[in-house]
Amino acid sequence: MANEMPVNCTLCDCLAGDRCTFHEVELDNPTFSVCRQFRLPEEPPEAALAQYPGLGELSPDWIYELDVGGEAAPLVQVARRRRQRGRNTGKLPFENADLPEVTVHEAVDRRDRFAGALLGVGIGDALGFPAEGRGPSEIEMIYGGPIRGYAGRIGRRHTWPVGQVTKDTQLVFCLGESLVEAGELDMDDFAERLIRWLPSSLRAGKSTAQSVQALAEGRHWSVCGIESNGAGSTVRVVPLALLLHEDLGRLRQAAILQSMPTHQAAKAYAGAVLMATAVATLANTPRGELKPADWLSLLERAIRGIDFEMSAALHDVAACLSQHLPAAAALLRFKTGGYVLECLPAALYCFLRHPDDPERALLAAANGGFAASSVAAMAGAMVGAYHGRSGLPAQLVDGLPVASGLIALSERLHARLPVRVAINA
Numbered sequence: 391m392a393n394e395m396p397v398n399c400t401l402c403d404c405l406a407g408d409r410c411t412f413h414e415v416e417l418d419n420p421t422f423s424v425c426r427q428f429r430l431p432e433e434p435p436e437a438a439l440a441q442y443p444g445l446g447e448l449s450p451d452w453i454y455e456l457d458v459g460g461e462a463a464p465l466v467q468v469a470r471r472r473r474q475r476g477r478n479t480g481k482l483p484f485e486n487a488d489l490p491e492v493t494v495h496e497a498v499d500r501r502d503r504f505a506g507a508l509l510g511v512g513i514g515d516a517l518g519f520p521a522e523g524r525g526p527s528e529i530e531m532i533y534g535g536p537i538r539g540y541a542g543r544i545g546r547r548h549t550w551p552v553g554q555v556t557k558d559t560q561l562v563f564c565l566g567e568s569l570v571e572a573g574e575l576d577m578d579d580f581a582e583r584l585i586r587w588l589p590s591s592l593r594a595g596k597s598t599a600q601s602v603q604a605l606a607e608g609r610h611w612s613v614c615g616i617e618s619n620g621a622g623s624t625v626r627v628v629p630l631a632l633l634l635h636e637d638l639g640r641l642r643q644a645a646i647l648q649s650m651p652t653h654q655a656a657k658a659y660a661g662a663v664l665m666a667t668a669v670a671t672l673a674n675t676p677r678g679e680l681k682p683a684d685w686l687s688l689l690e691r692a693i694r695g696i697d698f699e700m701s702a703a704l705h706d707v708a709a710c711l712s713q714h715l716p717a718a719a720a721l722l723r724f725k726t727g728g729y730v731l732e733c734l735p736a737a738l739y740c741f742l743r744h745p746d747d748p749e750r751a752l753l754a755a756a757n758g759g760f761a762a763s764s765v766a767a768m769a770g771a772m773v774g775a776y777h778g779r780s781g782l783p784a785q786l787v788d789g790l791p792v793a794s795g796l797i798a799l800s801e802r803l804h805a806r807l808p809v810r811v812a813i814n815a
Contacts (some may be wrong), residue, residue, distance in 0.1 A: 510774025514766030
């Protein structure tokens, strides 16, 4: 800093233990942190500002981490947190929506649905990977027409094998394994798994890679995520949706939490909640009984208060359905980039346009191009959650190299569910 500050939180009279009583936050290492509200014992902050002019260069909204040279780097944004959370609530920035209690349909085979949802992610990811970063015309030029099944991705310098999956499926394994081992969402464990995953990741998004690198450097998971509205935290939420499919309110909060290590933005939170709610409800809906209008209304309730643009996108999906737009035309309207406000509505539309034809829904998503692996993975999760493993095309299940791993993970997730005991009066 221009004015070096030999001060830190341990010298401030607002510190009680490791807790800042002014900002109402816990500090992992108060010895090397400071904020603009630094107060000398028994003196007002103006006295400290006069003695340490460098404090005036700090934003009032942040607590900063100091290095050995006195340079300050933003660590925790506290003013915004206080406005959204209130004091001493310990809650996430968004209150629970008024979501209905889940009625468990005993006729639904949950083991089949769990396997279908996870297989759907892998199948969609593998179908979309050859089309990743390419428009529909380029896809047809390279592959001699639209994608009709698994294909090896042809790149300029490398060709990937048929059925290759990307970071979307890898991250589903990452979160799923954490949930299985802990039996719940353990953010510290998940963060450690993200660090171990990054060196072997395939096409990790910039936001995810940057955030996980910060994790590896020792930053806490709650402050590593960047303000990104990509879909990186949206696809991976599927195992969490399955484990908490009977409690939509708890799932809403957990979906936001699992996004925080990499994506801390309203649209990313809304995307994770929307995707989680979609998979959870579809996994408990008997085949043939889905009512798209009611379902979209429930999804909108789940994300209410998080991001109004995502809510508006759901109305666009409903409008396109009412016009019976072909999937290709709707995807041109929504676009299929990595921006969650594009790819998630596109995936929703592919599923709802062909709810009773899993293969057609998956191929529609893959042929949209650009962020095709993510769009098709999300559509695949919805298709699989609704139809189950038994309803997915056998040739796509059998041809997926990671199918056995996804099925094994689904079995372990299912085993973590609480045992339901019927009581006869």
